[in-house]
Amino acid sequence: MGFMANNDVFVPTLTLADGSEIPQIGLGTWMLHGDDAYRVVRAALEMGYRHIDTATLYDNEVEVGRAIADAIRAGEVTREELFITSKVWNDDQGREKAQKAFQTSLTLLGLDYLDLYLVHWPCPQRGLYNETFEAIATIQGLGQVQSIGVANFYEEVMEDLVSATGIVPAVNQVELHPGFSQAPLRALHERLGIVTTAWAPLARGDVLNHSVITGIAQEHGVNPAAVVLRWLVQSGLVAIPKTAHRQRLLENLNVNKLTLSIDEVSSLTAMDHGGGSGRLYTDPRNFPV
Numbered sequence: 001m002g003f004m005a006n007n008d009v010f011v012p013t014l015t016l017a018d019g020s021e022i023p024q025i026g027l028g029t030w031m032l033h034g035d036d037a038y039r040v041v042r043a044a045l046e047m048g049y050r051h052i053d054t055a056t057l058y059d060n061e062v063e064v065g066r067a068i069a070d071a072i073r074a075g076e077v078t079r080e081e082l083f084i085t086s087k088v089w090n091d092d093q094g095r096e097k098a099q100k101a102f103q104t105s106l107t108l109l110g111l112d113y114l115d116l117y118l119v120h121w122p123c124p125q126r127g128l129y130n131e132t133f134e135a136i137a138t139i140q141g142l143g144q145v146q147s148i149g150v151a152n153f154y155e156e157v158m159e160d161l162v163s164a165t166g167i168v169p170a171v172n173q174v175e176l177h178p179g180f181s182q183a184p185l186r187a188l189h190e191r192l193g194i195v196t197t198a199w200a201p202l203a204r205g206d207v208l209n210h211s212v213i214t215g216i217a218q219e220h221g222v223n224p225a226a227v228v229l230r231w232l233v234q235s236g237l238v239a240i241p242k243t244a245h246r247q248r249l250l251e252n253l254n255v256n257k258l259t260l261s262i263d264e265v266s267s268l269t270a271m272d273h274g275g276g277s278g279r280l281y282t283d284p285r286n287f288p289v
């Protein structure tokens with residue numbers, strides 16, 4: 001499934017276990033603040049992005065919400081066409097704090113429901129992730145959020161969450177890029193029917209000069225980011241690249257402009273075993289320290 005954005009760009013979607021459709025490319029907004037956040041989200045919506053990823057931590061929910069409201073007012077998009085994600089921050093774990101944090105996000109965004117709400121990190125040392133996830137399941141029951149999920153959950157905490165709460169998250173949003181394709185975790189997701197979203201899908205630019213990627217990019221006459229995002233989409237994942245640049249916004253959305261061969265997909269996945277970087281950022285087992 002999918003939809004036509006502007007400029008003849010087709011954006012594929014996946015169906016979550018709860019029946020909702022999630023666009024396979026979304027806009028990441030970490031490190032976008034103030035007028036920049038407004039400008040980039042507004043430009044993205046205008047060119048056809050329908051999936052926006054924010055969080056309490058990013059401190060930009062007001063600007064993201066204002067861009068959404070203005071795009072709707074301008075007739076560029078309807079609320080029903082959008083897929084808006086936010087996340088409960090670590091300090092707000094626990095039943096009451098999480099429910100309050102959700103209401104604050106909703107108010108800051110100026111929305112009356114979210115499409116997806118995530119537990120941002122498991123913080124295993126605190127032992128509150130099951131209670132926090134159950135709290136957002138209650139919000140789902142009240143109809144204020146369409147889908148619920150988690151982020152940065154590794155195998156042990158995912159298995160514990162599902163057995164303790166009896167609820168399977170619709171999404172797990174995790175660090176994932178060439179060199180760190182998270183094969184064991186994705187196998188668990190597949191078994192449980194969880195969609196994987198890749199954060200830092202471009203490894204924040206780190207992988208874009210790798211010869212496997214530049215070689216495939218040259219072969220197809222596209223830029224390296226397009227190869228990485230196509231690899232993720234063709235592998236059945238969602239990706240939420242962040243860019244502050246208009247030209248890159250469009251490039252990143254246009255994942256259907258190329259198809260990778262099975263060998264190309266395999267060579268990108270094989271970067272896990274040589275030449276790739278492995279995990280680049282915080283290991284959720286040890287966060288917060």
Ligand SMILES: NC(=O)c1ccc[n+]([C@@H]2O[C@H](COP(=O)([O-])OP(=O)(O)OC[C@H]3O[C@@H](n4cnc5c(N)ncnc54)[C@H](OP(=O)(O)O)[C@@H]3O)[C@@H](O)[C@H]2O)c1
Nearest residue numbers: 028029030151199200201202203204225241242243244248
């Ligand atoms: N759940 C979590 O714990 C978690 C953690 C981290 C991130 N996230 C989410 O995931 C999103 C994406 O991750 P990220 O922002 O860390 O990293 P990313 O999307 O992998 O990389 C962003 C960087 O790549 C550059 N870039 C973007 N498109 C490009 C292109 N076409 N060609 C060359 N460079 C390009 C951007 O530069 P310019 O802006 O200068 O274009 C920026 O420096 C975040 O924004 C956030 O929404 C979630």
